Structures are given as C-alpha cells and as structure tokens.
Amino acid sequence: xxxxxxxxxxxxxxxxxxxxxxxxxxxxxxxxxxxxxxxxxxxxxxxxxxxxxxxxxxxxxxxxx
Numbered sequence: 001x002x003x004x005x006x007x008x009x010x011x012x013x014x015x016x017x018x019x020x021x022x023x024x025x026x027x028x029x030x031x032x033x034x035x036x037x038x039x040x041x042x043x044x045x046x047x048x049x050x051x052x053x054x055x056x057x058x059x060x061x062x063x064x065x
Contacts, residue, residue: 026034028045036044055063 023029023031028034028048032045034045036042049062053063053065
C-alpha cells in the first residue's frame, strides 16, 4: 500500500481570479449559473431560501413541495 501511495499524482486545483470574482454575481456561491434555462424548466436562482417555508419546524428537514 505504501508503494502505491508513493506514486500517486497530487491534484492541484486553482481557480483564476476572474472566475472567482463571478461567484455571487452571475454564479451562485457554489459556482452554478444563476440564469434560468432556455426551456424555462429550471428557474433563475434568486438567492436561495431566505425565509423558512410554511410548516417548517426548527431541527427538521424542509418540507417537500
């Protein structure tokens, strides 16, 4: 096992500053596009859940719409 670990490649990820600047602008904080899709089947992201939905109880999962 030690032998195989000695020869594994080290992955290095780097995000260009220009792309990182898009987070919170035209990308969500996790990097997804904020715009709706062309078919309209996926709505635009508008900031996520800002208030608890009706019927939500603290410590429970959000209700399934």
